[in-house]
Amino acid sequence: MKYSGVITTGISGRVSDIPALLHRKSIREYGIHPRETAPGEARNFNVVVSPLGAGEAKLEASRCLQCDEICNVCVSVCPNLANFSYSVDPVCYSLQKAVVDENGAVSIVNDIEFRVDQSFQVMNIRDLCNECGNCTTFCPSSGKPFQEKPGLCLSVKSLNEEQTGFLLNRQSGREVLIYKEKENIRTLTLTGGNYIYETSQVRAVLRPDDFTIMEMKLLAPCVREARFTFAAWMSIVMKGAIQLKLTH
Ligand code: SF4
Numbered sequence: 001m002k003y004s005g006v007i008t009t010g011i012s013g014r015v016s017d018i019p020a021l022l023h024r025k026s027i028r029e030y031g032i033h034p035r036e037t038a039p040g041e042a043r044n045f046n047v048v049v050s051p052l053g054a055g056e057a058k059l060e061a062s063r064c065l066q067c068d069e070i071c072n073v074c075v076s077v078c079p080n081l082a083n084f085s086y087s088v089d090p091v092c093y094s095l096q097k098a099v100v101d102e103n104g105a106v107s108i109v110n111d112i113e114f115r116v117d118q119s120f121q122v123m124n125i126r127d128l129c130n131e132c133g134n135c136t137t138f139c140p141s142s143g144k145p146f147q148e149k150p151g152l153c154l155s156v157k158s159l160n161e162e163q164t165g166f167l168l169n170r171q172s173g174r175e176v177l178i179y180k181e182k183e184n185i186r187t188l189t190l191t192g193g194n195y196i197y198e199t200s201q202v203r204a205v206l207r208p209d210d211f212t213i214m215e216m217k218l219l220a221p222c223v224r225e226a227r228f229t230f231a232a233w234m235s236i237v238m239k240g241a242i243q244l245k246l247t248h
């Protein structure tokens with residue numbers, strides 16, 4: 001994956017030169033060994049391990065890999081290259097939802113705020129992952145990347161074999177992200193500058209820059225509420241799948 005330029009990440013607000021940071025992560029820099037009193041000379045109350053000098057302390061601090069800016073440990077430790085890192089612009093959408101009253105009247109009302117603060121995201125490519133668990137062992141946040149990150153399938157066959165997964169279908173002028181969870185299917189289609197979100201219960205046209213509902217139709221009489229948090233999350237996954245350029 002290619003990162004270009006200087007990017008601000010949402011978590012810390014710091015501005016980092018991401019290409020330089022990734023380069024630094026690829027080189028092993030050993031730490032400074034502090035001076036220690038020889039075992040035979042330590043029979044007193046003097047300091048045994050000397051503190052670092054100012055210059056040494058700065059050098060030691062410069063080895064920090066700034067995992068809060070970009071971690072990607074699960075990407076680098078995977079022996080099958082099954083974890084993929086991608087970047088998105090942070091987003092904040094004031095989502096809307098549709099509610100149906102007892103008379104069957106539909107209203108569009110404000111729902112929750114949907115935020116993605118971190119620029120760097122990770123997805124798991126299901127076709128390449130053999131679930132060895134290595135990424136879980138190394139994740140510094142005690143995560144289970146291969147289970148918790150969105151799982152992208154590279155073909156209909158592999159999607160059919162998975163209980164849960166995503167597949168990006170790219171046609172002329174439209175990108176369709178399919179999400180399968182057991183037998184349920186949801187799709188998010190980017191076409192004509194808008195998203196179309198479709199489930200068994202709702203079809204809605206959503207504006208990509210703020211996720212405002214432009215058109216909406218409830219597809220089953222029993223539906224009392226339709227929310228679009230999952231559609232917003234799918235839009236983030238779609239950006240990653242498009243960057244991966246592996247489509248069906
Ligand atoms: S569990 Fe999957 S993603 Fe994680 S290290 Fe193993 S193969 Fe890679």
Ligand code: SF4
Binds near residue numbers: 072074140143
């Ligand atoms: S899932 Fe864990 S290892 Fe992977 S980027 Fe996030 S914190 Fe790092």
